[in-house]
Amino acid sequence: MRKIINTLALIATVAATSSCNKKLDVIQEGTPTVADFWQTEKSIVKGLNAAYQPFDDENFYGRGCFWFIDACDDMIVGRGKPEAEYIKNFDRSFIGGSYTEGQWDLRYNVIKRANDILRYAPAIPMSTENRNRYMGEAYFLSGLMYYQLAYNYGDENAGVPIVDKYNPTPGVTLPRAQNVNVNYDSVIVDLKKAASLLPYFGTYKKEDFGHAHKTAAFAYLAKTYLFKKDYANAERFADSVILSGKHRLLDNFSDVFTVANNWTDEYIWSAYSTAAGAGGWGSILPGVMLENTGWGKYNGWGYYTPTKELYDEYETGDLRREATILKPGDEFKYFGEMRTYKSNNSLSGYQFRKYMEPFGYSNPIGTYLSPSGDHPTTALNPPLMRYAEVLLIKAEAALMQGKNADNEINAIRKRAGLKPVTNATMVNLKHERRCELAGEWADRHRDLVRWGDAQAAYAKPLHGVTGAEVWPARDFNPKKHHVWPVPQRVIDASGGLYKQSW
Known part of the structure; x- marks a missing residue:
């Protein structure tokens, strides 16, 4: 099989050599028309590379939607930032601000580029194997983007617009889908096609790591069905991952969050990141969570700091707690030296530890850390979906059908150093999801x-390491705040077709 150009390595290389920005320039010979461009397999590869390019935006998998995750009770805005505080407090004053305004367009850009592949690849001469893979990746990217848009912005009253893959209408404002389940059904179609066309990750060579693969499609099918409340199919596709034999839990929880284990058996799908080049590439989440100013050694941003409520959720002896959270007095390695954790800036007094491993090496800048503190990527790939979550999806789907989920929940607990439970309930499931996936894109x-559970959870104040209140109780209206407002510029551009949800 002719190798597909490694999208992510290519973008990182472009970032290293570009003086104007760190995003991919899709090099074209001359300035061809659309019809002229889509003539060869090379053009398909270039188009697919371009579909991954928005992943480098700092708000794609670095901040952006993570401000929505920060609304939960596991973390607070770690230092003063009005727009972030409005989001956390479900205050509509954040609408139209910069933090989340671009999420919609970024994901529709990926969808547009994926649709180009699906529209033009069938007519271009190439091997069936290559065509299947290119189109499988495009279906996966389309499905993933619609899924992320739908669960953030869609509900029973309105979904998000669905673009015709084969007969697009540029410049025409499309109506929103009738409801979010219409979107989920569309996602399911895309991901099923992706799963049928994509190879397993184990068939990829190192230069192709970071590209979509079969069990990633299965895993997101399972999660889409879970959100759709189709528990039988959520269980079915979780089993497609589990029974594939391609994945397992790593023996030690803390090993999951190390550069050496970016691509090991627990990996399903991650925010590919690299420190390579002048400005790095990928998710800036580790740098965003690092102590503000990084104790004078790196430009940490100091956001998303854990709460005492999260710390106290862990049972005595749970190995995940110390691997997840740094508290005052904890020992950790930083720039090659052992340090005792103390925050000079964190409003809660804690810091997430999950993404700290790249900061532990001696002289890490340029190898493990981006040379640019303004785009603080690392060599660690923050997980977006990992095998542990697939087990928990299977467990939740089983429980919601009245089935036993002890095997899946106890597999998670065993690695955490905890005793097994018998006849686990949703209380157990919720506890394990919180402790296992804290600070991750799983989205508490x-x-x-x-x-x-949101209204009751957010009616309680949040506390810091000393026990002092660091965030007041919030007024969450489940009839309004269950979705996030559509970006204001999208509302404005619709000419009245879209109505704001808040």
């Missing part, structure tokens, strides 16, 4: 919303 806020 959306869990609370879909379980109907």
